[in-house]
Amino acid sequence: MNAHITEVGAMRRAIALSALGFNTTSPNPPVGCVILDSTGQPVGEGYHLRKGEPHAEVHALAAAGVYATGGTAVVTLEPCNHYGRTPPCHQSLVDAGVARVAIAVIDPTSRGVGGAARLRDAGLEVEVGLLANEARVVLGPWLAALDSQRPQVIWACDITGAGPEEVPDEVLAEAGLRCQFDAVVYTDGHVEEGAEGTHGQSAFTLPSIVPVTEPLMALSLLHQSGARTVLLHGGIELATSFLDFQLIDEVRMILATTAPSHPAPSAEASSIGPLTAFSIRAFRQLRGGVLIEASKSSSSDASAR
Numbered sequence: 001m002n003a004h005i006t007e008v009g010a011m012r013r014a015i016a017l018s019a020l021g022f023n024t025t026s027p028n029p030p031v032g033c034v035i036l037d038s039t040g041q042p043v044g045e046g047y048h049l050r051k052g053e054p055h056a057e058v059h060a061l062a063a064a065g066v067y068a069t070g071g072t073a074v075v076t077l078e079p080c081n082h083y084g085r086t087p088p089c090h091q092s093l094v095d096a097g098v099a100r101v102a103i104a105v106i107d108p109t110s111r112g113v114g115g116a117a118r119l120r121d122a123g124l125e126v127e128v129g130l131l132a133n134e135a136r137v138v139l140g141p142w143l144a145a146l147d148s149q150r151p152q153v154i155w156a157c158d159i160t161g162a163g164p165e166e167v168p169d170e171v172l173a174e175a176g177l178r179c180q181f182d183a184v185v186y187t188d189g190h191v192e193e194g195a196e197g198t199h200g201q202s203a204f205t206l207p208s209i210v211p212v213t214e215p216l217m218a219l220s221l222l223h224q225s226g227a228r229t230v231l232l233h234g235g236i237e238l239a240t241s242f243l244d245f246q247l248i249d250e251v252r253m254i255l256a257t258t259a260p261s262h263p264a265p266s267a268e269a270s271s272i273g274p275l276t277a278f279s280i281r282a283f284r285q286l287r288g289g290v291l292i293e294a295s296k297s298s299s300s301d302a303s304a305r
Contacts, residue, residue, distance in 0.1 A: 003040055007102050010034040010042060010074040011131045015104070017047040017056070018076045018138045024050055024198045026182045027226040029107075029142040031077045033060040038070035038099070051203035051226075055080065057089040061096050069097035076135040078107040078128075079115040090115035093124070100125040104135035108146060144249070145228040150219040152249050154181065155232040155239050160256040160289070164274060165235040167254050172233065175284075175291050177252060182227040185210060185218070187234035194231065215242045236274055243274060249296060251278050256289035 017032030025031075025048050033056035035044035044067070046059020054062075057079055061068055073079075079089035079101070093101060101119055106128060119126050136143065141152045156177055157164035166187065167175075178184055181194040182204070189212045193199065204226040210218035222230055232238055232248070242248050253275070278294035285291075 006036065006040045007072065007074055007127075007130060010036055010072075011076070011102065011104060012134065013042070013045065014056075014074050014076050015131065015135050015138060017045055018135070021047050021049050022138055023180060023182050023194060023229055026142070026199060026204060026228040027051065028203075029077055030138050031056040031075065032138075033057045033073060033075040035060045035064040035068050035098070036072040036074065037064070037067045040072075043067040043071065050198075050200040052200045055089050058092055061092055061098075064096075070099050072100040072102060073098050074102045074130070076104045077139060078103050078105065078110065079119070080107065081110055081113060081115040081118050088115070088118075090118045090122075093119065094122045098124060100127075102127045102130045104130055104132045105139055105143075108143070141229050145223065150216075150223050150247070151182065151227045151230040153219070153230050153232060153242060153247055154250045154252060155242070155248050156252040156254070157235060157239070158254045158256070159275075160254070160258065163236055164239065164253075166233065166238075171254055171286070171288070174286055175252070175254065177231060181229045181231040183222055183225075183229075184231045184233050185212065185222075185238070187212070187238040189218070191222070194229075199226070212238060213241050215245050215247050219247065239274070243277075246277075251275060251294045253292040253294065254286070254289060255292060258288075 014032035014034045018030045021030040028051045032047045034042055037043045044060045044064025046056050048056045057075060073093050079093060081088050081090050101124055103116060116126050116128055144152050156167045158167045179195040183206055184192045184194055189209045191206050191210055206225050207221050210221050212218055277297055279297040280292055280294045282293040283290055
């Protein structure tokens with residue numbers, strides 16, 4: 001098989017692996033890695049699960065053992081170049097005798113000379129940008145939080161009635177929303193971990209409550225705690241201040257099959273009124289209705305109206 005095709009397949013596998021660490025690695029990024037031996041056969045794979053634990057490359061190299069020598073490491077994010085809670089991954093790849101490294105996305109947090117440059121200096125062949133857009137599907141929230149210096153904010157609301165309301169807990173559970181986020185913020189400001197006990201205890205410590213009427217401060221506190229994705233679990237009362245500051249990045253709307261068929265009496269009373277700044281991107285059927293995913297409208301969306 002063509003070597004490039006083999007690496008593309010390995011990168012897609014690495015991206016899938018990286019998703020297994022999504023929202024448990026925070027504040028670290030979710031990363032996946034596949035090791036190919038010198039003939040192009042996969043001999044090891046791994047992903048990063050929590051801060052303070054081994055990175056994806058270390059897990060993959062441990063699985064590959066001596067078969068990594070002369071082979072290729074396919075990794076979704078540039079191997080780290082610094083000592084933190086774990087040794088630098090670029091050095092682990094060099095020490096294992098890997099000959100080539102294929103990287104999807106460069107790490108914007110690299111300190112000084114990046115891992116890719118250090119790998120080249122050590123004599124390894126390095127390719128950057130392999131399936132970068134696909135890797136960003138998993139890395140996207142972490143990269144966006146890094147750029148904005150605040151967590152990505154998603155609001156879950158029930159639009160079955162006249163206005164956006166809090167999604168019932170059982171519906172939230174059925175939709176599997178909680179586990180997709182580092183933290184859940186409620187109308188009274190109290191905070192819970194999205195999936196309890198999934199983050200490293202010493203690396204991820206949430207505040208018990210945040211000032212939801214001061215959303216910039218609330219998000220600053222959550223970001224400092226290690227949260228990179230936040231779910232707002234409440235109706236319009238909770239979301240209003242975040243909407244006012246344009247701090248909601250996406251919306252998850254639940255529409256039950258019991259939704260009334262007649263039009264809302266006015267724009268103010270309409271469940272869609274506060275959501276006009278968001279464009280529908282996808283939907284998923286639930287047992288008793290539908291989950292609609294929407295994100296901030298782009299300029300092209302606006303011009304089409």
